[in-house]
Amino acid sequence: MTASRRPVLALTAADTLSLTGTRLSMVAIPWLVLTMTGDPLLTGLAGFAEMLPYVIAKALGGPLIDRLGARRIAIVADLVSMATIALVPLLHLAGLLGLPTILPLVAVLGTLRGPADAAKYAMVPAVAAAGALPLERVTGIMGVIERLASTIGVALAGALVALLGPALALSVTAGAFGLSALIVAVGLPALPQPAPAASSGYLADLREGWRFFRRDAVLVGVVIMVASTNLLDTAYSSVLLPVWSEAVGDAALLGLLFAIFSGASIAGAALATVLAERLPRLPVYVIAFLLTGAPRYLAFAIDSPMPALVVVLIVGGFASGFLNPILSAVMLERIPAALTGRVSALVNALSWTLIPLGGLFGGALITLAGLPAAFAVSGTIYLAVTLLPLAMRSFRAFAERPALPSPTP
Known part of the structure; x- marks a missing residue:
């Protein structure tokens, strides 16, 4: 090393x-x-x-x-x-x-x-x-x-x-x-630190980060997509799948299904670590989202047999491993070094805002329409959200590969 x-x-x-x-x-x-x-x-x-x-x-x-x-x-x-x-x-x-x-x-x-x-x-x-x-x-x-x-x-x-x-x-x-604190203190001693702002105050810095974010159509589109899919994924993991597992009479099945998806996602992320910088960003991003999202919900909605469910979860989990490397690289490349902290923190926080509502959303869908319909509605919304990059012309900039940003002097 x-x-x-x-x-x-x-x-x-x-x-x-x-x-x-x-x-x-x-x-x-x-x-x-x-x-x-x-x-x-x-x-x-x-x-x-x-x-x-x-x-x-x-x-x-x-x-x-x-x-x-x-x-x-x-x-x-x-x-x-x-x-x-x-x-x-x-x-x-x-x-x-x-x-x-x-x-x-x-x-x-x-x-x-x-x-x-x-x-x-x-x-x-x-x-x-x-x-x-x-x-x-x-x-x-x-x-x-x-x-x-x-x-x-x-x-x-x-x-x-x-x-x-x-x-x-x-x-x-x-x-x-x-x-963790000890490793950062000892292992990262030479990383450059951003120069402190001399004239602006904290609120001005916060507003500057917000202004940069809302003017960048790609970052706004990414936040809309990720926040929406986080809502649906939370509904799936905290309500829809547990209710389905209980209904089929095998609670241990819940852990097995999570493990299958998680294991496949680790394999996908490992492969993406090696290949992502050589792959076309927008097609891989859209295809990965299409594979990891809607098929899971629709497979449960139509009561697919267990072998089919396992295949869908393996494919979806593997595809999901390609999302974060591409998403994170795109976001960090688009943010100027001097604004990295405030804009990246804002983007990540906004992407999490709907997570606390996911369980309520899933529970309300089941109460109003039943479990199969809840899976179907969630999958349909997921499909619509993941097609957003193809519908928004401004999302084409997602595919750009600017030069690697240098650390703040």
Whole structure:
């Protein structure tokens, strides 16, 4: 590993630890609230208390990333996250843990994780430039890491919660955040930091990022597509597929179907890491979205036999692995280096805005029309959304490949 490639290794290692810790907390915290209260509504409230601050803090934290540097924000946010989540097992051992203490801690954690994740994402262009790598290569590696961390984190969470209990399992999350901060501090010491703005204030920086975003038709189109498909994917994973699995009488099937899709997506992301920079962006993007979206919903809507469902999930999962490398490269290439933090954070936050509504959307569809119709309606909407790039002339710029952006001096 040459010195110029070490930042890539350091960033991916830190991201792996950070994401694994986050996925562990996403399982342990709701389980902790559910076992303490026995109330599903309060369990949902805990998730909402984390996600709402996460999205808001990610959107608002962009100017700080540009002013103070992505590396500094990542280190500080990870360290304070470690201290925050470590309070849960400590309060548990002291007999002081209850819902009035859990909810504020969860809200603080969400507020910290938003900027922490945005800061690591904002470091990708500088890391790619330091390693003389195409953006698709680095974003592809990050995509593989994200999918692996999601899979490993959930599996690890189940084992740790069963072994230690949900409160003590969160000590592992705290350790993961601490190690992530250490790796960024030691492994990325030479990354250039953006020059702080001399005349504009925080709100002016925020407005500048917003103005740049809304004037870029490709970024606006990407956000509309990703936010809409995130809504539908959340409805699918949190309501539609669980209800279908329960209806066929085999709850264990739910985990198997998720594992099939996730495993195929890891393989697709790994291949995209190698090939994405040589592939035509717009056709691959559209075809991958068409394969990963609507067929899943329509296969369940028509009650396809299990072998057909498995094939659809494998093909869709594999295709989904090509999306993030291309999407991330396009977004980061279109954003000037001086605006990377605020615009990339805003784009990512806006793409997540409909996720909290996904479960409500799926539940309402099933209540109003029944499960097969809910799958059919969701798949039809998914198909329409994924055809958007072919209908919008402004989306043609998606295919452009500008020169690799250089790090901010």
